[in-house]
Amino acid sequence: MRYADRMNLLGTETAFEVLAKARALEAQGRSIIHLEIGEPDFDTPAPIRAAAIRAIDEGFTHYGPSAGLPEVREAIAAHIARDRGIPVAPDQVVVTPGGKPVLTFAILATVNPGDEVIVPNPGFPIYESVVRFAGATAVSLPLREEQAFRFGAADVEALLTPRTRMIVLNSPHNPTGSVLTPRDLDEIASLVKGRDIWILSDEIYSRILYDGVHETIASRPGMQERTILLDGFSKTYAMTGWRLGYGVMNATLAKHVARLATNVYSCATSFVQRAALTALGGPQDEVKAMVAEFRRRRDAVVAGLNAIPGVTCAKPAGAFYVFPNVTALGMTSAEAESALLSEAGVAALSGTAFGSAGEGYLRFSYANSIENIREALKRFEAFAAGRVRAAR
Numbered sequence: 001m002r003y004a005d006r007m008n009l010l011g012t013e014t015a016f017e018v019l020a021k022a023r024a025l026e027a028q029g030r031s032i033i034h035l036e037i038g039e040p041d042f043d044t045p046a047p048i049r050a051a052a053i054r055a056i057d058e059g060f061t062h063y064g065p066s067a068g069l070p071e072v073r074e075a076i077a078a079h080i081a082r083d084r085g086i087p088v089a090p091d092q093v094v095v096t097p098g099g100k101p102v103l104t105f106a107i108l109a110t111v112n113p114g115d116e117v118i119v120p121n122p123g124f125p126i127y128e129s130v131v132r133f134a135g136a137t138a139v140s141l142p143l144r145e146e147q148a149f150r151f152g153a154a155d156v157e158a159l160l161t162p163r164t165r166m167i168v169l170n171s172p173h174n175p176t177g178s179v180l181t182p183r184d185l186d187e188i189a190s191l192v193k194g195r196d197i198w199i200l201s202d203e204i205y206s207r208i209l210y211d212g213v214h215e216t217i218a219s220r221p222g223m224q225e226r227t228i229l230l231d232g233f234s235k236t237y238a239m240t241g242w243r244l245g246y247g248v249m250n251a252t253l254a255k256h257v258a259r260l261a262t263n264v265y266s267c268a269t270s271f272v273q274r275a276a277l278t279a280l281g282g283p284q285d286e287v288k289a290m291v292a293e294f295r296r297r298r299d300a301v302v303a304g305l306n307a308i309p310g311v312t313c314a315k316p317a318g319a320f321y322v323f324p325n326v327t328a329l330g331m332t333s334a335e336a337e338s339a340l341l342s343e344a345g346v347a348a349l350s351g352t353a354f355g356s357a358g359e360g361y362l363r364f365s366y367a368n369s370i371e372n373i374r375e376a377l378k379r380f381e382a383f384a385a386g387r388v389r390a391a392r
Ligand code: PLP
Pocket: 038, 097, 098, 099, 100, 101, 124, 170, 174, 202, 204, 232, 233, 234, 235, 240, 244, 245
């Protein structure tokens, strides 16, 4: 059988492949600590679960509008207006099954074949995958450890060409946990002003922030029209498997994105959308408790990694990942990922799963219990000890 050429352009997320390998080892009786997958290990808060069950009983089991239920678009518009300090009308909101469709549809709706899209490297691999699928070119914006994995307007400016159609921002950032400062946002906003460039601002980790207040580039003068703000329920409310996210964009683009939704999945699940009203409108104490626990784990994992001879780890300001420098192991990141899993039973991701600039790094997700994190650190230390000495 023949398959379409465009399938060669589509990438993937290797987290799911490492998870499958780790599960296969577990099935053989091996003890594995999972630090590969990016999802909160907490249960979805009980009031949200109860709201979904109620919604099923009340008959929210049918198709709804492709852009989302009107009351949910309204609630999200009010939430973003309050949280980000920008005016948002319900017709600027599209509710989607997870945050991912927002980025895919936004790129398909704004980027032509031959255009260029600037993407962070290392970065969430789906950006480059979708850009290529759309026939465009992904231009790497390297994020360096020396710059705390942030970047400034000058780094972006050096990559601009007449073909640049979009810049992808992701703050807090997967996989490094870096956060762009308000000044970084000011400068990037000034840079794109007057140019025909979209900003895809992936803010899925907006609530998992350890210091300061999350800001969006959409709040900068003139930026709302050209910014697609992506956020959702997966990470904030431990709802990864429910599949619910949203995009906030100008109303014309929202119509294009909703038309793509009609063509692909018709609408996000109706009773899940109803439960989202409880997530946004209900008490937020479980979110706060979850972030406090992530902070405790972050501090433990950063201290533990920096105590391992040859390993250095920057302290992330948001999300639930660390991105330690493991060049001293004397092996490639992909080799380290594979050996760490098979020899030490610790599932982590190679930095190169997030782009070429991830060489020399591993990504550990600390969405796991503090006991498991401590055990993983012990195993990693033993794994690293001989190798660091041998590589010297
Ligand atoms: N954006 C980033 C940076 C992510 O890390 C993820 C999930 O890992 C997503 C988007 C997608 O989130 P969702 O599960 O809501 O589709």
